[in-house]
Amino acid sequence: MLDIKVIRDDVQKVTKAMQSRNQNINFDILLGWDDERKTVITQTEQMRLKRNQESEEIGKLKRAGKEPSAELLSEINELRDKIQQQEKHLLSIESRIEDFLLSVPNIPDESVPVGKDEKDNKVVRVVGEPAKLSFKAKHHWEIGENLGILDFEAASKISGSRFAVLKNEGCALERAIISFFLDEHKKKGYGEIMTPYLVNRLSMRGTGQLPKFAEEAFKCADDDLYLIPTAEVPVTNIYREEVLEESGLPKKYVSYSACFRREAGSYGKDTKGLIRNHQFNKVELVKFVRPEDSMQELESLVADAGNVLEKLGLAYRVSLLSTGDTGFSSSKTYDLEVWLAGDGAYREISSCSNFKDFQARRMNIKYKNAATKKRDFLHTLNGSGVAVGRTFAAILENFQTEDGSVVVPEALRKYTGFDIIVKK
Structure with missing residues (x-):
């Protein structure tokens, strides 16, 4: 606000x-x-x-x-x-x-490029070389179904479109990605936290999901509760209506959660695979910081999200979003886009945003300013660290072999217990 x-x-x-x-x-x-x-x-x-x-x-x-x-x-x-x-x-x-x-969005930071939409986003750096395959790359849904680790037909029967069932090594790979992300971010000083998947109206309003994006949310009408679209919502609301000590800042949290989104505005987009599902897993990074530190903290947030992709051997690029593509609550956002060999393109896998005091005002989160002796609004930031399903897709597409098997990135092998996924 x-x-x-x-x-x-x-x-x-x-x-x-x-x-x-x-x-x-x-x-x-x-x-x-x-x-x-x-x-x-x-x-x-x-x-x-x-x-x-x-x-x-x-x-x-x-x-x-x-x-x-x-x-x-x-x-x-x-x-x-x-x-x-x-x-x-x-x-x-x-x-x-x-x-x-x-209903009024945040003011874009002066460093954000002015533009109408995503076409005006600015690529600031490219990290790693896109996977070069000597054969025609398949899409992750083809690979996963052939290996018996993804089942979209069963998911459709159970729930409908835009859902997935994981099987066999697919379950182990998903868990491995989650555990790897959590462990890596904890090494960077993030405290792990697990929160409810159902939140009240005040929590959704606090982070900016309500009232603007009510049509995107899954609501349990009888209880006036909402399924979370991201762990950002419950984690940021932990300090709603509280005053923090400046000496305790920054506070940094990492949280795994399932996420639920209607994807109301994406009709006809990414109808296959794991890119745009109604339910998906994600590891989220949330920060509470002093205002004067927030831009530096945003850069380190982007670096932390990128670090896990680099350790997995996934090429990605970082884009600074234009004013026309920046989210409602954000003042400045970087998108990390991972290379997908099957698509032959970069696709978003993480958004890292500085909300400045926009969310803090909505939630009344302040800190005791040691210099002025006043209670001022702090700044909040969050970023995907990163989307698990999209990482799953990227691994399948970038580490596929010509015979249809998938090599497991070395960083995940201690979690999976196997080095390769082959067709049974």
Whole structure:
């Protein structure tokens, strides 16, 4: 959530920032409510002052053994009623202001390239050489089904489209990837945490999933709970409504979870395989940091996500997203895109974002600033460390052999207990 003071102080700058996101937002309505709010507060304070003065006058009369006039009693009762009306009116205005602000995306950082969409993203570096195969590469779903480790037909029968069933060595490979990611990130100082997969409305609102992306979420209507789209939601909400000690920052967490997304806006895209499923596994990285450290922490977050791909021998590139492609809550985002030999292209496997104080304001997470002695909003960051299903797909496509078997990356072998997956 943006600080309304930022909009109030330079509405033209904020409007321009929104336009760079392809958002035309009329802030005049918001600022009109803000002015009305100030007027109501002033009027209410004046009424309270007058009521207090008259209450004091009544007290003096009673102490002197005199009865206050009917006119004075009537006036103080009328003031009480007016104050109650004003308080209700103020709550209504503040609710409208909050609803408006909840729908406004974050302001892109000045270092983010201005652009309309993903075509304007900027590739900042390429790491590793894409796999060069001496034969025509197959897609991961073909490889997995041939090896008997992926079964999309069974998943469709059980649940519907965009689900997968893992079998045999596929189960071991999935677990190996998860364990490898967790172990590697813990070496980097991230504390492991496991959280519920069901969260309440406040948690979804805090990280920006609600109200903007309600159609993307799976909701348990009877309980008003939501299946998490990513572990970012529950992990970031751990400190909602709390004040942290500056000496304890940064706080860094790694969390494995299953993730659930409707993929409502992806009709017809990636209908095969593991790239865009309704349920998938992911290892998430979350940071709580001082504002002055957040950009440096973003760069280290990207490095940590990339490190696990490098240790697996997977080539990838890092792209800085343009303003038109940056997510709703993010101020700056890097995407890591892994090479898929079957596609012959790079595909997103991780997004690493700096939200600055956007999420912290929505969740009221602050820290005690040692220099100013004030309680300030901290900055939050998160990134995939990384998507497990897409890593599974990348391993199948990049380490496939001509006879249809798949060589297991060396870093995973101590977890899988085997070096190669062959057709039974």
